[in-house]
Amino acid sequence: MMRILLSILVVLFLCGSVLADDTVCIQCHAGQEGRLSAPVELWKTSVHAANGISCHDCHGGDPTDFGMAMDPSKGFLGAPAYADVPAFCGRCHLGVREDYESSAHGKALKRGGPQCVMCHSNHAVQKASIELINEKSCTRCHSYERAAKVKAAISTTEANIQQLETQLGELHRVGIDTKKLSGKLFAGRNDFRRLFHTVDVEKMEAETAGFATRLGKIGTQIKEIKDELSQRKMVGGLVVLLLLAGGCIAMLIRKSYHEEE
Amino acid sequence: MNIPKLAVDWLDNRLGIKDLIYQNMGGYKLPRNVNIWYTMGSVVLALLGLQFLTGIMLLVYYVPDTEKAFTSVTAIMNEVPYGWLFRYLHVVGSNLIIIFMLLHMMSVLFMGSYKRPRELTWISGFTLLNLGMVFCLTGYLLPWSQLSFWATTVATDAAGAVPFIGEHIVAFLRGGPSVGAPTLGRFFALHVMVLPLGLMGLVGFHLFCVRRAGISQPPFGDSYKPRLFGEGFEHEHHPDGVPFHPNYTIKDVSMVFFALAALVAISFYAPWLFIPPEALVPADPFNTPEHIKPEWYFLWAYQTLKIFPSKLLGLAAQGVAMTFIALLPFIDFGSERRPFKRPLFLTCFFLGTLLFVGLSIWGHYS
Numbered sequence: 371m372m373r374i375l376l377s378i379l380v381v382l383f384l385c386g387s388v389l390a391d392d393t394v395c396i397q398c399h400a401g402q403e404g405r406l407s408a409p410v411e412l413w414k415t416s417v418h419a420a421n422g423i424s425c426h427d428c429h430g431g432d433p434t435d436f437g438m439a440m441d442p443s444k445g446f447l448g449a450p451a452y453a454d455v456p457a458f459c460g461r462c463h464l465g466v467r468e469d470y471e472s473s474a475h476g477k478a479l480k481r482g483g484p485q486c487v488m489c490h491s492n493h494a495v496q497k498a499s500i501e502l503i504n505e506k507s508c509t510r511c512h513s514y515e516r517a518a519k520v521k522a523a524i525s526t527t528e529a530n531i532q533q534l535e536t537q538l539g540e541l542h543r544v545g546i547d548t549k550k551l552s553g554k555l556f557a558g559r560n561d562f563r564r565l566f567h568t569v570d571v572e573k574m575e576a577e578t579a580g581f582a583t584r585l586g587k588i589g590t591q592i593k594e595i596k597d598e599l600s601q602r603k604m605v606g607g608l609v610v611l612l613l614l615a616g617g618c619i620a621m622l623i624r625k626s627y628h629e630e631e
Numbered sequence: 632m633n634i635p636k637l638a639v640d641w642l643d644n645r646l647g648i649k650d651l652i653y654q655n656m657g658g659y660k661l662p663r664n665v666n667i668w669y670t671m672g673s674v675v676l677a678l679l680g681l682q683f684l685t686g687i688m689l690l691v692y693y694v695p696d697t698e699k700a701f702t703s704v705t706a707i708m709n710e711v712p713y714g715w716l717f718r719y720l721h722v723v724g725s726n727l728i729i730i731f732m733l734l735h736m737m738s739v740l741f742m743g744s745y746k747r748p749r750e751l752t753w754i755s756g757f758t759l760l761n762l763g764m765v766f767c768l769t770g771y772l773l774p775w776s777q778l779s780f781w782a783t784t785v786a787t788d789a790a791g792a793v794p795f796i797g798e799h800i801v802a803f804l805r806g807g808p809s810v811g812a813p814t815l816g817r818f819f820a821l822h823v824m825v826l827p828l829g830l831m832g833l834v835g836f837h838l839f840c841v842r843r844a845g846i847s848q849p850p851f852g853d854s855y856k857p858r859l860f861g862e863g864f865e866h867e868h869h870p871d872g873v874p875f876h877p878n879y880t881i882k883d884v885s886m887v888f889f890a891l892a893a894l895v896a897i898s899f900y901a902p903w904l905f906i907p908p909e910a911l912v913p914a915d916p917f918n919t920p921e922h923i924k925p926e927w928y929f930l931w932a933y934q935t936l937k938i939f940p941s942k943l944l945g946l947a948a949q950g951v952a953m954t955f956i957a958l959l960p961f962i963d964f965g966s967e968r969r970p971f972k973r974p975l976f977l978t979c980f981f982l983g984t985l986l987f988v989g990l991s992i993w994g995h996y997s
Contacts, residue, residue: 542911543903545718547709606899610892617888620881627878 393433395425412493428458455485465560469567484511498563500528516571523574524566530585531559537592546595551588558584655842660872661879662848668738669846673883674890675731676834678724681894685721686823688714693773695819697812700775701913719898725767726905727894729928732760740959740980743968744847748860750960752840757957759833762826764928769822771926772815778907780914781923783818784810785933792942809916845869850968857966924995931987934994 400410413419418427426433431446433439440446450458456479460467470476475484487495488510489502500521508517534555542548562581565574643649692711694703707714736756739745745753772783787804791797806813845867848855858867873879897904909920925933936945955962963976970977 543908545708545715545902545906545911547705603899606895610896610899613888613892613895617885617892620885620888624878624881624885627873627881 393424393426394436394439395429395431395433398436398439399425409493412491416493416495417497418495452485453479455487459486465564466567469564473568473570475567475569500525516569519571520566520569520574523571523578524562527562527578527581527585530582530589531555531562534585534588534592535559537596541592541595544599546599551591555585555588558588656876656880657874659875660869661846661875662869662872664849664852664854665846665873665879665882666849667882667886668734668742669849669879670883670886671731671735671738672841674886675728675735677887678728678731678890678894679830679834681891682721682724682728683827685717685724686827688717689721690823695773695815697775697815697914700773700815704774704776716898719902720894722905723894723897723902725770726926726928727890727897728763729760729767731890732763733928736760737980737984741970742847742850743963743970743973743976745960746966746968747960747964748865749840749844749847752837752844753960754957755833755837755840759830759837761953762830762833766822766826766830767926767928769818769826772810772818773822774910775815775914776910777912777914777918777920778909778923780810780916781909781920782925783814785923786925786929787814789936789942789946792946794943811916847968850970855969857968859966927991927995930992930994931990934990934997937994937997 396410399407401407409425413425418424424433425431426439429447429449430444431439431441432444435444438444440448447458456467456470456476460470470486477483479485489507490496490498503517503521505514505517508514538548538552538555542552558581565577565581568574639648689707692703692707692714694700704718707718709715739753739756768783768786772779787801787810790800790804793800802808804814804817805811806817843864843866846869847867848858848869850857905926907924909923924930932949935949936942939945939948965973967973970980
């Protein structure tokens with residue numbers, strides 16, 4: 371089920387990329403000044419833009435019609451109120467929303483607690499990384515002590531995920547079909563990021579071992595593929611040496627003919 | 632009873648094969664100073680043979696359908712036993728063939744071997760080089776990757792610059808207004824049937840020309856004298872030369888071994904040299920990659936089109952250059968073949984090579 375959902379999401383992303391750069395929202399706002407045009411440039415730098423998620427995917431409306439682009443009958447939502455942001459983002463990021471809402475952050479929302487854009491920003495939203503947890507950002511609301519513990523609890527797993535992503539990228543570059551493994555890692559990474567949105571250090575520490583096992587299985591499969599690639603290279607090297615030897619022997623035979631000639 | 636001997640004798644009594652073999656092997660004499668550059672043709676021939684074999688292996692598993700082509704290539708690379716090896720040998724081999732064809736052509740140019748009576752050998756050889764590039768172009772589309780799709784779109788689009796009939800040529804090449812299933816169908820048919828048949832015929836004709844005219848004396852050393860050919864047919868004999876077999880064939884074998892070593896080394900250690908990242912992503916007609924570039928041997932043409940203010944002028948410049956090279960034996964018809972006694976030719980040769988390399992590098996980084 372998870373795979374099907376992921377596939378649907380990927381297809382939606384790809385379909386979105388068709389229109390991402392070419393909507394009436396972009397055309398109109400890009401030509402304006404000040405705060406009306408600022409989101410366009412910010413969005414262009416975002417992970418959303420890189421994945422084909424455009425204005426209408428979040429704000430609704432008709433991206434093909436100037437007249438109806440901001441019509442509520444076409445689903446236009448505009449900018450959400452501060453407290454509505456988690457629900458706004460959570461339409462796509464369902465799991466994260468669930469964990470956030472049950473967290474200390476989520477529970478504090480009505481009292482002005484942090485929501486998504488506080489840490490991730492809005493239009494310039496970047497690919498999430500562990501560096502989002504930093505003293506400067508967290509101390510805007512509270513001391514860094516607990517956040518540091520959260521960061522420490524997830525650092526190893528997060529680094530492991532990054533490393534596996536890099537290794538899968540390298541395997542893909544040499545023609546290995548990494549689709550299944552990438553899917554597993556993608557699912558694992560999402561589940562893990564859900565977990566740390568709970569900002570519950572004890573829960574994170576308790577569940578990290580499970581993630582380590584999941585990631586370990588992926589790592590083992592990657593290692594098996596790498597071992598096979600190394601074996602291929604060994605055999606290839608041997609064949610190259612044999613061919614070079616064959617060439618040299620043929621040259622020596624030719625030289626012996628020279629002496630006869 | 633020695634059955635093989637009996638079979639050979641039986642054939643010899645009817646077709647005279649022993650005499651035929653002797654005439655074309657041991658009795659066929661080559662100049663004593665034939666150099667390593669004379670082996671380039673044999674290397675190309677060996678690599679073409681390997682392309683044929685690996686191509687058949689790929690053909691067993693490849694599916695020429697826009698919905699299945701990329702998946703079938705992925706399966707060849709990951710599921711078919713040794714499929715990755717056949718594909719890499721095929722991809723790297725195609726690039727090496729172009730490299731060795733270019734080296735072969737440049738050595739023939741440098742030594743003036745294209746001159747009378749070898750005009751037809753030159754023209755057939757030059758046509759073979761172009762056929763080789765068409766082979767690569769058609770093969771490029773088959774994996775139906777982002778690179779395949781967009782490189783073919785750019786390449787076929789260039790034909791649109793031809794006045795009056797440009798649009799029709801593009802539609803004919805693509806089988807429709809844009810690259811799609813009909814394009815894949817016709818490129819596949821060209822790649823696996825039409826071009827191999829054409830290539831085999833042309834290689835046969837090229838070898839026939841080489842054999843009939845005889846191997847040209849390398850234009851180096853004190854013993855070399857420019858040779859004047861009369862009006863009638865004349866085979867260039869080398870009565871005091873060395874036998875083609877085994878004295879020369881062993882040199883061919885040696886170079887073929889070295890070329891295969893290069894092929895295997897690249898296939899096992901650096902196949903990505905000829906497989907850019909865009910070739911690993913399935914074709915998406917709605918998502919244009921930022922920097923789509925043709926393969927290295929088309930970069931000069933790509934850059935030429937960009938330099939000229941209009942595509943038509945660029946195409947015309949390419950056409951003039953290619954026609955000039957094809958007809959070179961009829962333009963440069965003097966009997967002198969020694970490179971250092973032909974300063975004008977030598978200057979053009981080096982400037983032309985520099986231009987080709989320069990435009991290619993410029994095209995790569997532009």
